[in-house]
Amino acid sequence: MTTPRLLRATCPDCGVTRGETHTQTCLTVECLHTGMPRASCHSEHAPPLDHDCGNATWDGRWPGHDECRDFGWHITWDPATEAWVRCNSDVPGSGPDLGRLREQAIWNSQNRTWRQRRAVLYGRPRSGGRATTEGAAAHLRGWCTRRGLIVVAEYGTAGHAELCWQAVLEDLRAAHADVVAVHAVDALGPTPQQVSARARAVEALGAVIVGPGVRFDRAGLVTGTTAA
Numbered sequence: 001m002t003t004p005r006l007l008r009a010t011c012p013d014c015g016v017t018r019g020e021t022h023t024q025t026c027l028t029v030e031c032l033h034t035g036m037p038r039a040s041c042h043s044e045h046a047p048p049l050d051h052d053c054g055n056a057t058w059d060g061r062w063p064g065h066d067e068c069r070d071f072g073w074h075i076t077w078d079p080a081t082e083a084w085v086r087c088n089s090d091v092p093g094s095g096p097d098l099g100r101l102r103e104q105a106i107w108n109s110q111n112r113t114w115r116q117r118r119a120v121l122y123g124r125p126r127s128g129g130r131a132t133t134e135g136a137a138a139h140l141r142g143w144c145t146r147r148g149l150i151v152v153a154e155y156g157t158a159g160h161a162e163l164c165w166q167a168v169l170e171d172l173r174a175a176h177a178d179v180v181a182v183h184a185v186d187a188l189g190p191t192p193q194q195v196s197a198r199a200r201a202v203e204a205l206g207a208v209i210v211g212p213g214v215r216f217d218r219a220g221l222v223t224g225t226t227a228a
C-alpha cells in the first residue's frame, strides 16, 4: 500500500503553481534528461551541455523526495559524531538523501521517477566448501544493499556453472537486472580467458559487472581483483 503523498501547491523556489512550467532560474526544477537539478547542467563546472534539459512543470512534489522515502534513503544529523548519517525514512526529523539517490539510482525520464538499480548475483562454488561459498554470498548481498542495489536473483553457488551463467545473461537480456554482482573477478570463471569472455558478454548486453573485489579500466574492461 502506498502512503498518500501531500502535494505542495507551489514550487518552493520559483513559486509557480501545479502544472505550470518552472522559471528558467528555478533551483528546484529537475533536468528532464538527467533527473539532476537543472541548474547543475548549466553550472560553470559542468561539461558542455549535450542534451535538452526540457522545461519541467511543478507537479506538487520535490524532485526525488518520494523515491528517497520509498527506498528508505534518508539522512539525519548525528550530534555525537557531528555528521550526517544514513538512516531509514521513518526516523523523525530525517530528510531525503538526494546525494545517494543521484549516485545510486537510475533516472527514468519517461515517467520522471528514479528507481533502484537491480543486481543479479553470480558466484562459483568456492574452495573451502559450502560455508565459504555461503559466506561470500552473504558478504556480497550486504555490499549490494549498501550500494542501493536490489538483488533480484542469485545464481551459481549451487548447480551447473554454465547453466547458471546463462541464467544471468537471460536476466540481463530480459531487462530484469541492470548489473551483475560478483564477490571478485575470479568468480566469473577459473581462467582469465573465461573471465574476459564473460565480461564482454555482459558489456554487449549494455550491463556492467560490479563487486567489492572488482576493478575496471576506463574502457570498462576487468583489470584485476583486489581484496574486498
Ligand SMILES: [Zn+2]
Pocket (backbone or CB within 6 Å): 011, 012, 013, 014, 015, 016, 022, 023, 026, 027, 028, 029, 058
Ligand atoms: Zn520552480
Ligand SMILES: [Zn+2]
Pocket (backbone or CB within 6 Å): 031, 032, 033, 034, 038, 041, 051, 052, 053
Ligand atoms: Zn540537463
